[in-house]
Ligand SMILES: NC(=O)C1=CN([C@@H]2O[C@H](COP(=O)(O)OP(=O)(O)OC[C@H]3O[C@@H](n4cnc5c(N)ncnc54)[C@H](O)[C@@H]3O)[C@@H](O)[C@H]2O)[C@@H](O)CC1
């Protein structure tokens with residue numbers, strides 16, 4: 001796809017399979033496997049002092065990596081045995097590396113796993129194609145410590161979902177690039193320490209697969225620069241629709257938009273104006289009818305939803321669409337569009353949390369990334385599914401996964417703050433998917449700085465420092 005940096009690429013197991021296939025034109029699969037197994041052995045050596053190891057090997061190439069790791073550890077003098085769930089298919093690459101392990105083979109049984117200090121899980125990786133079954137769960141459960149190769153067996157690399165059973169690992173070593181299942185929950189919680197190791201595959205191979213998914217980091221996007229001639233209109237005007245019921249939500253969004261560099265933030269409050277007049281002196285409150293406010297074409301970006309009741313959204317959202325405004329929809333907009341996602345067509349960005357997403361589009365079930373991508377296509381808008389791992393999907397197919405955040409963001413009002421942050425970046429002229437990605441990262445960084453007991457208002461005070469950090473990081477290679 002477009003020019004997003006390769007270093008942030010995330011590859012689905014199928015895409016990784018294509019990369020392996022392309023790489024194997026230049027490097028034999030057995031060499032890739034050799035590199036993978038050696039990388040695991042070296043990572044294990046750094047992870048723990050020498051101890052008794054059992055390597056659990058499955059029938060495919062993940063098992064192949066396991067046989068190689070076993071040989072390297074044995075060569076280092078560690079006591080190592082292998083237990084094969086199923087022997088690799090004769091003539092396969094895995095069979096060829098398995099033949100080079102000359103140490104002991106023991107039964108694939110819980111007693112064997114319990115006897116050793118460390119189990120290396122090379123049962124299934126990218127090839128996991130169905131729920132795992134006994135004896136795999138009992139054997140993994142009996143282990144004292146586990147190092148997983150590529151992915152803890154049972155975690156779906158594409159979705160992070162558990163296929164039947166998974167045992168949390170203490171260390172997971174994957175190759176070349178992370179997979180979605182490493183970032184998405186619950187998979188992310190099963191990795192322990194996580195390492196991505198080079199196995200000799202060139203980044204140039206990424207050009208041959210259409211990468212569509214990236215880790216959300218500065219450099220995936222770049223923040224607007226404050227030019228010498230900047231003025232409040234060039235920096236961007238953010239307008240918010242507000243109501244009487246929950247003025248706090250609109251104020252939080254307005255303040256964070258101001259703290260994210262918006263030149264001017266105005267609240268279209270109508271009858272609710274008195275509720276806002278005693279607020280921050282730098283906020284402009286408009287009482288005029290929306291139709292009059294929309295005559296001002298400098299007011300391009302509108303936030304619609306925080307603090308609004310569904311019937312209030314009904315009054316304003318269609319008019320904003322008719323006036324061809326750039327709309328960021330949140331909160332009340334999702335109650336208004338419950339079960340009717342087509343109502344949100346015309347918005348540029350939607351920022352639902354899981355409950356709101358389910359209300360509008362249905363629950364994402366077993367494949368959240370696919371569900372968010374489908375939702376973005378359906379409404380032709382960028383959709384941010386907010387959560388511990390936020391998923392940011394564009395209707396053109398690009399998707400970013402954000403883990404740069406903290407669960408301390410699970411506090412009232414932090415979603416309104418995010419809306420303001422993204423609104424300001426939109427108003428500054430960032431392309432919607434990039435604005436959404438940057439907003440989610442800045443919001444996460446502000447929260448990391450604010451600490452575990454943050455309240456939504458605290459985030460504002462850290463947005464400037466979050467911006468500085470993003471600006472530094474976005475030019476790193
Ligand atoms: N293809 C390559 O060039 C390379 C692959 N690598 C490794 O190879 C792995 C992928 O290898 P494979 O594609 O062979 O896949 P796996 O080794 O993950 O598993 C595939 C095998 O497991 C079986 N299987 C899948 N789910 C099962 C279940 N629930 N119960 C029982 N059997 C099940 C399949 O029928 C197949 O025989 C990666 O995870 C990585 O560790 C590395 O060696 C680097 C090079």
Ligand SMILES: [K+]
Nearest residue numbers: 121124151153
């Ligand atoms: K594994």
